[in-house]
Amino acid sequence: MRQHPEDPILRWRDRPPGGEAAEDRAAALIRGSLVPAEPEELHLPRFEQRSRRWSRSALLPRLAFTALFLVVGVATVMAARRAGWLDRILPVAYPPPEPAPLRTHRPRHPTRVPAAAPAAVTDATPAEANETVAPPPGPTLAVPAAEIQLPRRKTRASRRTAFIDSPKPAAPALSDEIRALDQAIGLLRRDREADAALSTLDAYLARYPRGVLNREARLARVDALLMLQRLDEAQSALDTLPLDTHRRETELQVIRGELRARSDCARAEEDYSAVLARSLDAALVERALYGRGACRAKRGDGTGAAEDLQRYLERFPNGAHAAWARQWLEGAGQSLIKGG
């Protein structure tokens, strides 16, 4: 091997002995090593044969790896879903129009307690509602009674949230409060004993008027009143209760709107509009959209009612009130054409 004239470094094997001892030994090691033998002829058919065999043999491990990856991935997603992690990570996949996202946990088996909430809307005759935009006549146009939903049992996620959110029994007084409220909520949710629950809650509120769990107790009291069909009292209780943006409280705002709609559609509309502005929960949006449309129809706002009901049909073509909305819109359309 000859040193290239442009290379500034001499190869070890070409260096004369007598320099650094370690480099001399390294040079001797290189000089005294064997070199690769001339390989045997590598024939092209052998290359092609090996290529085909390798491509076939590589297919099975790749498929196995892909299958394993899919199984592990699906198992992870399912586990995350069961543990409720996905609800925390991912937004609710409802489409707009409302901008503010709201994480919700819907009860699996909601108990539907029929209420005569929108009775005023139901009673509205076409003449009363609007002279120009009148609902079509006939019994089919009656607004169906709104349904007030109470959760029968808490979902896994809500139980966990309740556990996390529940205050720690640091002081004896708080422990007593928690015990008293737990008893009342157990009577209401587990035993469905609304009367007993209401008594317990009233006793609790009397004993702890400024209790830490006062708000929870008042919310439970509203549930009990609704269960007992004491709608006026429920409405009064809701009127004095500032409602937050949690799912249950948003639902209570819809219920309050439905209760108010019996006598005061203007205030009911406020509730419905507030819910529509922030909630992405389809069930609540459906109720609020229908309720606001019905209220606007009752108050003579034919255009607003038509907009709401049209939106309702677009989002919930098979909704509980879809048939009514269609009939109303057909009648409204005719009236609008007549009115120019």
Added chain:
Amino acid sequence: MGWGHRKSAVLQPSPSELSLASPSVTPPEMAGKSAGSVRPSFESVYRAHAKTVARWAMRLLGPSGDFEDVVQDAFLVVRRRLPGFRGEAEITTWLYEITVRVVQDWRRRARWWSWVTGRGQSPSRGQMQATFVPTAEMPKDPLALLEARERTRLLYRLLDELDEVHRTTFILFELDGLTGEQIASITDTRISTVWVRLSRARRKFIQRMRALEAREKP
């Protein structure tokens, strides 16, 4: 492009990678094999250069590597990249570049396999290990051959303790006899980087050798 991206570079060459040294700096082993203004067919490249690539692979891998495996992988790359070969460089230089990178990839896989299995098993499919022979000037008696074989094993053992970059540079310069300019072209670096790497490789080689001697000293 840095040295750490060599694997992808093998799969997707850039035009600059294909333009290598001029014929004047082509090493003796490479010279006159194929010049390239005409794009050759894969079959002709394989027939003309498979043995040469195998010899390079042997040198780069050492006595324990499966050179046939490397030749196979190298020519799979050649078949894939040949349509993009524009003949701006010596085809032998281009093949050398591919071989170097395939060898590095093979050694990475071998290390990974060794780490996973806990054994020194190579990821070879063929397990055809290279045969090393004495040079013309070496004595041919059995004892000298045995000593030479032990020196070769020791040489590659020391080389295997170097980083991949330093190991490759050391082999290309000290064992294969490439010039600094050729090594820079093959490894896609500046020539000054080659000298720096060679200097570090030598220093580490000496350190490893001294450490080994100290361990084996009675």
